[in-house]
Amino acid sequence: MNIEKILLEHSATPSRREFLRTSGRLVVGVSAATVVGPFVAGAGAQDAARGLYPDPDYHQLDSWIVIHEDNTATFYVGKTDCGQGTGTAFRQLMSDELDIAYDKTTCIMGTTDITVDQGGSGGSDAIQTDGWPMRRVAAEARRVLLEMASQRMGVPVAGLAVSNAVISVKADPAKKVTYGELIGGKKFNVALTGANIDATTGVAKVKPVQELKMVGQSPQRYDIPAKVDGSNKWAVDVKLPGMVHARNVKPPVAGAKLVGIDESSVRNLPGFVKVVSKGNYVAVVFEREEQAIAGARQLKANWQKPATPQLPDGSDGLFKYMRGATPTSSQTPINIGTVDSAFSGAAKVVEAEYEIPYQGHNSIGPAHALADPSNGQMTIYSNDMKSYGMRNGVAQFLGMPREQVRVIWMDGPQGYGRTAADDAGFEAAYLAKELGRPVRMQWMRDEEQAWDTKGPAFTVKIRGALDAEGRMTALDYAARSADYNHLGYNEPDTVLIAQLFGQRRDRPAAGSSAFPNDMYAIPNRRTLLEVVGLPLLWETPLRTGNLRDPNGPQSTFAAESFIDEMAFAAKADPVEFRMRMLTASTADDNGFKRARSIAVLKATAEKYGWQPRPGPNPNRGRGDVLTGRGVAYTYRNQTVIAQIAEVEVNRRTGRVWVKRVVVGHDCGLVVNPEALHRTIDGATQHGISRALYEEVAFDTEKVLSRDWMTHPTLTHLDAPQQIDVVLVNGDPNPNRPDLPHYGAGEAAMKPTIAAVANAIFDATGVRMRRVPFRKERVLAALNAANA
Amino acid sequence: MNITLRVNGRAHTVDVEPATPLLYILRNDLGLQGPRFGCGLGQCGACTVIVNGTAVRSCITPTSSVKGEVTTLEGLAQNGRLHPLQQAWIDEQVPQCGFCQNGQIMTAKALLDKNPRPTDDQIRQGMAGILCRCMTYYRIQAAIKRAAGRNA
Numbered sequence: 001m002n003i004e005k006i007l008l009e010h011s012a013t014p015s016r017r018e019f020l021r022t023s024g025r026l027v028v029g030v031s032a033a034t035v036v037g038p039f040v041a042g043a044g045a046q047d048a049a050r051g052l053y054p055d056p057d058y059h060q061l062d063s064w065i066v067i068h069e070d071n072t073a074t075f076y077v078g079k080t081d082c083g084q085g086t087g088t089a090f091r092q093l094m095s096d097e098l099d100i101a102y103d104k105t106t107c108i109m110g111t112t113d114i115t116v117d118q119g120g121s122g123g124s125d126a127i128q129t130d131g132w133p134m135r136r137v138a139a140e141a142r143r144v145l146l147e148m149a150s151q152r153m154g155v156p157v158a159g160l161a162v163s164n165a166v167i168s169v170k171a172d173p174a175k176k177v178t179y180g181e182l183i184g185g186k187k188f189n190v191a192l193t194g195a196n197i198d199a200t201t202g203v204a205k206v207k208p209v210q211e212l213k214m215v216g217q218s219p220q221r222y223d224i225p226a227k228v229d230g231s232n233k234w235a236v237d238v239k240l241p242g243m244v245h246a247r248n249v250k251p252p253v254a255g256a257k258l259v260g261i262d263e264s265s266v267r268n269l270p271g272f273v274k275v276v277s278k279g280n281y282v283a284v285v286f287e288r289e290e291q292a293i294a295g296a297r298q299l300k301a302n303w304q305k306p307a308t309p310q311l312p313d314g315s316d317g318l319f320k321y322m323r324g325a326t327p328t329s330s331q332t333p334i335n336i337g338t339v340d341s342a343f344s345g346a347a348k349v350v351e352a353e354y355e356i357p358y359q360g361h362n363s364i365g366p367a368h369a370l371a372d373p374s375n376g377q378m379t380i381y382s383n384d385m386k387s388y389g390m391r392n393g394v395a396q397f398l399g400m401p402r403e404q405v406r407v408i409w410m411d412g413p414q415g416y417g418r419t420a421a422d423d424a425g426f427e428a429a430y431l432a433k434e435l436g437r438p439v440r441m442q443w444m445r446d447e448e449q450a451w452d453t454k455g456p457a458f459t460v461k462i463r464g465a466l467d468a469e470g471r472m473t474a475l476d477y478a479a480r481s482a483d484y485n486h487l488g489y490n491e492p493d494t495v496l497i498a499q500l501f502g503q504r505r506d507r508p509a510a511g512s513s514a515f516p517n518d519m520y521a522i523p524n525r526r527t528l529l530e531v532v533g534l535p536l537l538w539e540t541p542l543r544t545g546n547l548r549d550p551n552g553p554q555s556t557f558a559a560e561s562f563i564d565e566m567a568f569a570a571k572a573d574p575v576e577f578r579m580r581m582l583t584a585s586t587a588d589d590n591g592f593k594r595a596r597s598i599a600v601l602k603a604t605a606e607k608y609g610w611q612p613r614p615g616p617n618p619n620r621g622r623g624d625v626l627t628g629r630g631v632a633y634t635y636r637n638q639t640v641i642a643q644i645a646e647v648e649v650n651r652r653t654g655r656v657w658v659k660r661v662v663v664g665h666d667c668g669l670v671v672n673p674e675a676l677h678r679t680i681d682g683a684t685q686h687g688i689s690r691a692l693y694e695e696v697a698f699d700t701e702k703v704l705s706r707d708w709m710t711h712p713t714l715t716h717l718d719a720p721q722q723i724d725v726v727l728v729n730g731d732p733n734p735n736r737p738d739l740p741h742y743g744a745g746e747a748a749m750k751p752t753i754a755a756v757a758n759a760i761f762d763a764t765g766v767r768m769r770r771v772p773f774r775k776e777r778v779l780a781a782l783n784a785a786n787a
Numbered sequence: 788m789n790i791t792l793r794v795n796g797r798a799h800t801v802d803v804e805p806a807t808p809l810l811y812i813l814r815n816d817l818g819l820q821g822p823r824f825g826c827g828l829g830q831c832g833a834c835t836v837i838v839n840g841t842a843v844r845s846c847i848t849p850t851s852s853v854k855g856e857v858t859t860l861e862g863l864a865q866n867g868r869l870h871p872l873q874q875a876w877i878d879e880q881v882p883q884c885g886f887c888q889n890g891q892i893m894t895a896k897a898l899l900d901k902n903p904r905p906t907d908d909q910i911r912q913g914m915a916g917i918l919c920r921c922m923t924y925y926r927i928q929a930a931i932k933r934a935a936g937r938n939a
Binding site: 082084220221223224227228230231232233237239288289290293362363364365366411412413414415442444445674675678679681682683684685686688689708709713714716717718719721723 | 925928
């Protein structure tokens, strides 16, 4: 069965089916036979006949694009849309290159046996990297269709015009043929080339930017209507005959060993199916969902605590541990210039240390997956953003040929990196194989807060030197992250169930720390990046994985806070201080990052109405509420970003409200400005949440963040009154026909914590060097400053 | 135990443990997809439905306690026309992932039904308990104002 059929079968009413058909979510047959998935190319067809799940061949045009008899097209891409509207953007890019109206197209994404493997989502590379093969294959399809029309009408290609999927003869426009008439319902049978999927290409060249019509427009996201009328089919909504419900029972403290299970504690509960355990992994399975929840609570399991507690004592203990630990990796310092002599000859030296705790994904919908073991194969319905990786990982984990495993990607709650959606997929598949029935795994809220992967904690020590003219002459930056054994995506030997089974890697992943931005012309620089490991590396709730720009917000908080501290020490305006260091060099890279950085910082300051002055704010207010502004600038890959936050700080309560944010953003060619605005809005507020609230609380035994009270998050009360997004094209040749498109899913949250910290300083004169800036901590800092 | 529920204008009789949270009956027995499991603790609002005009957290509402008409996200559209809030959500292009938006829309509906022209502060207060981890708050508030005719 394929995704379209499943989705249609689960659509309750004919009218809803019709809605799904027309909403662009699905492709269904336009002729008598239902077209499902692209035509399977090459050997895949034989595999499909044998009941195996093929790998769509990315070297076949038919794997990417199907033209239907009614002159519509379906695009098949190997990406997943986690809510940023990338599917809409792909349709815009591909319809432009194919020369077909946007609303005559649909897009299918991320299901392993019907879409080519572009890796799903990650790294904000959907538009930046994957957009290119999509453009090229669409251009190739247009080229092939023109040749077909040329043969059919006996007119050279040069004598043909194409518009909205209709090819006409230039000299006699009445003579025309549609794409659907040329190839509708048939295969292209055109081979593509390219060393890998990102390099996939045909013979045709992509259009110059000036000829793109849909790119730059803002069609509404096609997925939104079904998400607001209740008709959308999410991964949580799939129900299969015979399906049962599973819940995990996690170790009560980190490092606990399972000694025994008293199955009689749940065996007589209604709906009981099975208790499954192996090593320290325990799950209960019941017929109904509420029964499984009750069963997981009531199961009596005997756990042996480790002889000594295994975790540092909260964030305080963690930071202390991190400072004292011997790093698992310590990169040779990068030295530029003569740092030590610059410090000894400095007019002024500033030192500061910054701390960022573990912060979690804490998805609004806890991890989940449904696995179906029918016919000895395995189908997993998942929102995991890397469905292809899950397919391969689960096959290895279960010891099944990968041809027998597929992942059907469906919408789900936020996918901003390596979430526990990975873990839930493996757990569902394992249980389904054990039981021989479809199993739905659903994590509970306390599991999600406690056991989901965390963005690594950081301590960052920085020293800076100023000369007598207030120029920054040296920067000495040393960052440590608690990131040893950083989890990759869907790794069969590091997913949580594998760890609980007792599997161990000989060499845990090294993890990483992060650089500050290197665009400032500071003549003498030293950068030291180190990673430390916690004593408990496996089966720990403090496991790290990618969280939206994995190390960026942490390193940028430290680095851009510090630049602000240097500006203060130099009695300089924070924007001018940065601008001087950006313009002090003319060296640029081939993406013109320096030129674009200068343009973005300038545009951001202009939009805000920035009046130059040193901080703190001389007119901060006299009552309880103090106001200030803070700037931060950085880049992520080639996307350049600056933010100015305006805050109100209540000096009686310590509460910080980010009242206004201006975001300057240059990600090259913009495909859908309105959708981009909203992605930037969301990333910015995500950054504010991490600045003001987010911290995983734990003691020496366990994570104490178990719900939304013990892990607060941004709420409606905190939403800014105004967010201004300025989309900048700072390319020195802004109208060049090959203007690249860069990523945008993560960049806007990278500088936010720093911008907020700098604004708090401007409002209060107090420097917040430890994240988050909850009101108790801000109030304590204000009181300490006044003592 | 047989319990009869009126949901979106139709009566359904289900045979369940009376304490079963309404959420699981709506999702698993009646096949509704609007209300979603987010926390099971009544803290995030993803499961919100409207009972007798009041937004309630279906994940902590015992099914046997439900005495009135239940409206879910699926029940907001009338005669094939989206509710003005749903239309405003589309016009403002509110959702990112969209998983929480059921609770946002249903809570906004109950809010506007009681107070058709809320102030900014009343919107913030009224929506405060409905969480969004993609942080679409800014656009949600814009959509509520639009539906309330404040920026028409």
